[in-house]
Amino acid sequence: MPNIDLEHLLNTYIVPFGLKILAAIAIWIVGGIIINMLASLLRKAMTLRKVDPTLVSYGESSLKVALRIALVMAILDVCGIQTTSLAALIAAGGVAIGVAWSGLLSNFAAGIFLVLLRPFKVGDAISAGGQTGEVTEIGLFATTLTTGDNLRVYVGNSKIFADNLVNYSANPHRRVDLKCQIANGVEPLAAIAMLQKHVSRVANITLNPAPTIEILEFNAAGTLLAVRPNCSNKDYWQVYFDTNKAIAAACAEAGWPVPAPHQIEIHQS
Incomplete structure (x- = not known):
């Protein structure tokens, strides 16, 4: 039975791997704090400039998603995983992922048009996707409504565009x-x-x-x-x-x- 050099194994594999795990955890925690701070600063800046609440929420959500993706890529790089290879793998499977996530991506695209075209804003009362209520949030993928009987309903953004949309608050009376x-x-x-x-x-x-x-x-x-x-x-x-x-x-x-x-x-x- 061959002798196992525990010290060599410890110094060569276990300690470096453990340090990478600790570094990844630290980066995730610190990065999460920084992302929340940046999102909060963006919200305050847009609020001070009196930007529409719909754009404020959408901009904050978009920033968080983009920074989280960058944070995950940084953690993978610290752990020694080649992100270029990962990107190539994702690109190779892009068609399959696009088909599988077609509904999610269509909701995302519809959300962008909702923000640009602005058929309604947060606080408006609307009927969309078979639901009627007050708009509380326009998210990346879904719009949140609070109905008259105080229920919270999430309607996919693509469904809002695919159906008739009624905005009860658009006119003064x-x-x-x-x-x-x-x-x-x-x-x-x-x-x-x-x-x-x-x-x-x-x-x-x-x-x-x-x-x-x-x-x-x-x-x-x-x-x-x-x-x-x-x-x-x-x-x-x-x-x-x-x-x-x-x-x-x-x-x-x-x-x-x-x-x-x-x-x-x-x-x-």
Whole structure:
């Protein structure tokens, strides 16, 4: 059995390998701290220049990803792994990786277009990818929404581009569409005046444009009125519910009968 020189083995292999591992750990920790500091400085600088919050978050995320990749390459170099060979290997498998990550890459590309074209920004209320909510973050690969029932939803950026996008916050006001059915025998113009009096008292409706109350149609139950106040998007549901209450209050004050279908009976002699 050959003699094993433990000292030679220790000095030649184990100690250098251990030092490389310790150096890699140290570089990872220190590099992570430096990356967070640089990202924080970038965020503060962009915030001081009053850059859009969407661009701030996107720029910070992009910087972190780029610096993390550089940090991993530096650690591999310290450990003695030839990064040039690794890069060649990645390039050789680029097609396969591209196919496997096609969805991820399409989300990344869509995220870049979202930042450049800016169809919405953080804080806007939108409907996209089958979800409706307030935008809390536009990430590299997905956009984060907070729904009306306080759920956090992540929608892939490519899905947002592939579907119709509705931005409820883009315009200064939004119309609330409601209806009021009045019974046969109730004078429509008098009903409109009564509704105008009550609806005009609803909080947070806009005065320009003013609430619109018009005859929508005549049906078997009587006259169907369209009640359409306007408000900012943040007040939409408050105005929606309060306008319904105003319609109920107007009906109660006027003492209008409950609308019911009316049929004309024809008697033959």
